[in-house]
Amino acid sequence: MKDRPHISEEVLSRIWQEQLFLSESLTTPEGRAVHIIRRGRKNYDNGPDFKGVLIRIANEVYEGDVELHIEQGDWHAHGHDNDPAYDRTILHVVFWPPKENAPTMTQTSKGDVVPTVIVSSSLSEPIEMLQERFLDRDSYRQERFHECRVRLAEMSLKGILRQLRQIGRERLEERVTLFEQRLENEELEQILYEAICEGLGYSSNKVPFRELAGRLPLGKIMDHLPQQAGISPPPLLWIQAMLFGTAGLLPKITPPDSETEAYVTELRSLWDMLAPSLDLHPMSAEQWHFFRLRPPNFPPRRLAALSYLIVDYTIQPLLEGYLQLFKLLRTREKQNKQNIRLLERTLEIPSSGYWKGRYLFGKTTAIEQDRNLLGQARIRDIIISAVLPVVLLYARQHSSPELESQIMQTYEIFPAPPWGRETKEVADRLFLNHKIPAARIRTAMLYQGILHLQKHFCALPACAQCAFGSRGR
Structure with a gap:
């Protein structure tokens, strides 16, 4: 298997926030289309990464939270399956497909199954290009706003x-x-x-x-x-x-x-x-x-x-x-x-x-x-x-x-x-x-x-x- 480049959750957060996907819909591993109506707002407190998200799966509209992880198993590794703060999660956004024998189901503390989308193959550009663009943008912003900060x-x-x-x-x-x-x-x-x-x-x-x-x-x-x-x-x-x-x-x-x-x-x-x-x-x-x-x-x-x-x-x-x-x-x-x-x-x-x-x-x-x-x-x-x-x-x-x-x-x-x-x-x-x-x-x-x-x-x-x-x- 080809080595996976290192991806931080901050990079994944920016991808979600800017909706840098090939189309307006993502797909679950089961083949269900997930249409993103509203990306929500970034949560800087404890709990899921984005609040107030609105999505449509099939003909049903859901409003709630989105949690982002690099690997699907991170949901369990971080204890979200036992944390009621994550019970309003309506979508689990994962970057990489699960490794062999890794968990493939996301559940809340109530036992509800949370739909998962894997986005590594649905990006608008290769991840290496997106990361490079983020770095360039950050450097530019640092330089650009230097005068006003001074x-x-x-x-x-x-x-x-x-x-x-x-x-x-x-x-x-x-x-x-x-x-x-x-x-x-x-x-x-x-x-x-x-x-x-x-x-x-x-x-x-x-x-x-x-x-x-x-x-x-x-x-x-x-x-x-x-x-x-x-x-x-x-x-x-x-x-x-x-x-x-x-x-x-x-x-x-x-x-x-x-x-x-x-x-x-x-x-x-x-x-x-x-x-x-x-x-x-x-x-x-x-x-x-x-x-x-x-x-x-x-x-x-x-x-x-x-x-x-x-x-x-x-x-x-x-x-x-x-x-x-x-x-x-x-x-x-x-x-x-x-x-x-x-x-x-x-x-x-x-x-x-x-x-x-x-x-x-x-x-x-x-x-x-x-x-x-x-x-x-x-x-x-x-x-x-x-x-x-x-x-x-x-x-x-x-x-x-x-x-x-x-x-x-x-x-x-x-x-x-x-x-x-x-x-x-x-x-x-x-x-x-x-x-x-x-x-x-x-x-x-x-x-x-x-x-x-x-x-x-x-x-x-x-x-x-x-x-x-x-x-x-």
Whole structure:
């Protein structure tokens, strides 16, 4: 047998984290395809290597943990088969095939069998090339960030925070400028609607959501809703028919269950009635992305969330609603936590109706408790990237320094969504020499400052132009 090169679990962890496999599916020794929907987050505490992983095996979706080992027998050698901390493991990722007479079954302390995938033959490149690339990247990162580490070591915590707040303001101003440019062709309320739609799409579906909002403007939706109160079907279904129809996501073949059949039939009937007067070209279903998205983030479920928001806008217009809310918040200056909750509630949508417990037409979610169509992280991101800059633009257009000041104060205290891996790396570099509570830096302004650094400087890299890598600023 050919000698196996030495592989560390850290290398295997990076392979998993970057999903450096030949295809989106791996295969168990029994021949079952394992589709990775979400790779999860790295666990730095005791327990499995990755938490919050979502996979599909055959037609079943599983959510739980993943443990990585070089050899399959390491599971038993490390005592995981007797450790309840590993009982939520849904996949055992092993690099090498088992040696002769080695254990070939992975079991939890409860006796449950954990599916295993062997990845050494499924890599996107030979392992030697991947290891060499990791080494080159590590050396490059050490050299690349040397200047900012030297500069940061000379700066006080107060100075770092002051500079980061300034960069956070610059990122907010970028958004304001972007929306101001759109004013040449659109009303401010439509701009806010498009920005909210972009936020619903996040990174994978930002472009198709923006296109949908352009093809089906908020005003056009309102013009095509029934005017009589108590009409059947209710406005919510009219809105959903317009959204799903324009998005090209109305099923062409009715799914098998009776509830879905009745729901889709009603949507199709409304769409057939509304489409001629809407006079638009529907999008293609192929424009929407599902790959490696968590089911709660699938486009149909996000469109359902949007439909509930639009129903609210029939009662109080979108922009007017936020202006009235900020007017109310001005009378509650010292009630920061309550004010944050009031803002978040504008985008909270309790799961109800057909889409409670579903992420596709006819498909149920892997979520045990489906309470909301939008999670808190998405809500916070939309408020930071859409609501605050648009209302700030309104304040400047209408010469309202009180409202402008209020938006900036909110921006300073509003909590940031969870940090991604890249933003966490930037934050770790910034605060390497300082002990600071995480809550103190997890605010919208500082978070946006870190995102701005990552996008405009760290990712390029452009250290010479960065405030922290250059002595010139």
